[in-house]
Amino acid sequence: MKAVLCTQYGPPEKLSISDVRSPEPGPGEVVISVKAAGLNFFDTLIIEGKYQFRPDFPFSPSAEASGIVKSVGEGVDTVKPGDRVMAYSIWGAACEEFAVRASKVVKIPDTVRFEEAAGLTVTYGTTLHALRDRANMQPGETLAVLGASGGVGQAAIEIGKVMGARVIACASSEDKLDFCRSLGADETINYADTDLKTALKDITGGKGVDVVYDAVGGDFSEPALRATAWNGRFLVIGFAAGEIPKIPLNLVLLKGCQVVGVFWGDHTEREPDKHRANMETLVKWCDEGKIKPHIHGTYALEQTAEALGAIARREVRGKVILLT
Numbered sequence: 001m002k003a004v005l006c007t008q009y010g011p012p013e014k015l016s017i018s019d020v021r022s023p024e025p026g027p028g029e030v031v032i033s034v035k036a037a038g039l040n041f042f043d044t045l046i047i048e049g050k051y052q053f054r055p056d057f058p059f060s061p062s063a064e065a066s067g068i069v070k071s072v073g074e075g076v077d078t079v080k081p082g083d084r085v086m087a088y089s090i091w092g093a094a095c096e097e098f099a100v101r102a103s104k105v106v107k108i109p110d111t112v113r114f115e116e117a118a119g120l121t122v123t124y125g126t127t128l129h130a131l132r133d134r135a136n137m138q139p140g141e142t143l144a145v146l147g148a149s150g151g152v153g154q155a156a157i158e159i160g161k162v163m164g165a166r167v168i169a170c171a172s173s174e175d176k177l178d179f180c181r182s183l184g185a186d187e188t189i190n191y192a193d194t195d196l197k198t199a200l201k202d203i204t205g206g207k208g209v210d211v212v213y214d215a216v217g218g219d220f221s222e223p224a225l226r227a228t229a230w231n232g233r234f235l236v237i238g239f240a241a242g243e244i245p246k247i248p249l250n251l252v253l254l255k256g257c258q259v260v261g262v263f264w265g266d267h268t269e270r271e272p273d274k275h276r277a278n279m280e281t282l283v284k285w286c287d288e289g290k291i292k293p294h295i296h297g298t299y300a301l302e303q304t305a306e307a308l309g310a311i312a313r314r315e316v317r318g319k320v321i322l323l324t
Contacts, residue, residue, distance in 0.1 A: 002324075003095035004304045005058040009049035012305035012312070015061075023099035025073035030102050032085060035067040036118035037093040037322040039304075040151060041240060044312045046091060055091050061304070062093035062322065065100075066108065066117035076102045084108050086117040086283075088125070090265060094304055096324045103272050106279040112286050119151075119293035119319035120282050126237065126264040127155040128278045130213065131163060133267070134260045135233040139164025141210035144200055144227070146220055147240055148185065149176035149317050156213045157183045158291045165211070168203055170196065170220075179317050183294070196220055200227035208232060208255075221245040225257070232257040294318030 003020045025031045043061040045051040066086040069079050079085055079102065087105045092098060108117045131137045137160075145156040148169035160167040161184045168187040169180035177188040189199045200209055200223075208229035214221055218241025225234050225247060234257060239245075252259055268275040285291045296318040299307040307320045 001096040002301055004060050004062075004301055004322075006047045006061060007058045009047065012044070012047065012308035015047065015305050015308075017302055018058075020095070022097050025071050025076070025099060027074040028076060028102055029073040029099050030076060030079060030085075030087070030105050031070045031072075032065060032067040032087055032098045032100065032105070033070045034065045034093065034096055034098050034324045035114040036065065036298075037062040037095075037098075037324070038064040038118040038122060039094075039307055039311060039320040039322065040064075040122050041238075041311055044308050047308070053090050060092045060094040061308070063090050064088050064118055064121040065093035065098050066114040067098070069105075070097060072102070078102055079105055079107060084110065084114075086121055086279075088121045088268065094301065094322055096301075103276070104268065106276065106283060108283055109287050112283060115295055115298065115321050115323070116286060116293050117283075118321050119295065120286060121279065122264075123151040123155040123319065124159065124282050124291065124293070125268075125275070125278060126152055126262065127159050127213075128282060129264050129267055129275075130235050130237060130262040131156070131159055131211070132278070133274065134262050135211045135235055137163055137165060137211050137233075140166070142166045142168060142204055142229075143211045143213060144168045144170060144209040144224060145185075145213045146170045146191075146224060147214075147216040148180045150215065150240065151316070151319055152215045152237060153180075153213075154183055154294055154318050155291075157185050162285060162290050168200065168209065170224075176317070191220055195223070197223040197227045200224065204229070211235065213237060215240055217241045217245050218243040219245075222247060222251075225251055225255075225259070228255055228257045230256050234259045236261050296320055298323050
């Protein structure tokens with residue numbers, strides 16, 4: 001089978017396409033004939049050795065895939081050969097066949113396209129865990145999304161609306177904000193030319209926002225935290241800006257707010273039943289048309305370097321999908 005391989009740390013151009021042996025399922029494992037695989041920002045980091053996980057060489061990038069079950073290992077009774085599924089693993093999905101633990105595999109109905117399913121797990125899974133499990137967000141609350149035009153940002157807008165929130169999309173250009181409005185954002189802020197704290201306070205009538213979803217970090221985190229409401233929740237999702245901010249803890253005290261870490265990858269390991277329930281919810285919402293992953297572009301396996309380059313240059317709105 002064909003696989004995209006990282007054999008040394010470096011930029012996307014260092015990746016190669018190779019013929020490798022097809023995997024066999026071990027106990028508790030499932031082998032999937034991959035139809036589509038999703039790429040995310042952290043894939044640009046893992047191939048350069050800048051991510052918190054450093055797999056042994058050679059490895060394939062991509063943490064999420066959809067396809068058809070080819071075979072199952074001993075003890076697997078949740079899926080069978082021929083089932084349509086989506087699956088998650090921290091790396092390894094950018095290939096024609098993908099071996100993964102059965103606990104990370106969820107069935108999908110015929111009505112959900114493989115391209116959509118391949119874009120559901122990481123960004124939407126992270127976001128549902130963040131908003132439902134970590135923030136306990138309630139209908140009628142306000143949700144500010146930083147980096148709202150990116151993969152997790154799009155998911156936060158959509159899931160926020162499904163959960164009944166008033167969504168304030170924050171991004172760095174007007175065309176990105178146009179995209180956010182097309183996804184259902186109620187309000188928008190261009191934080192490239194507007195003071196973020198002031199704008200969030202103005203939109204909320206001085207109250208501040210109930211939940212901040214921050215996948216950006218850098219210079220925007222502290223202003224957003226300063227604009228949280230009493231009992232607000234500031235969700236730490238990631239640091240796409242490349243800088244981990246240092247937050248004055250007196251703000252947390254004075255505002256009576258919470259700074260809440262969202263480590264979705266560890267959540268899938270520590271709370272597998274809750275993770276599976278979240279995934280089943282997302283598949284149901286996708287089937288019902290309540291959420292719909294926006295596909296920025298589809299690429300062949302041979303174009304993986306091009307796809308990752310677009311993500312690294314911040315050119316992507318929504319999901320980048322590899323097709324096998």
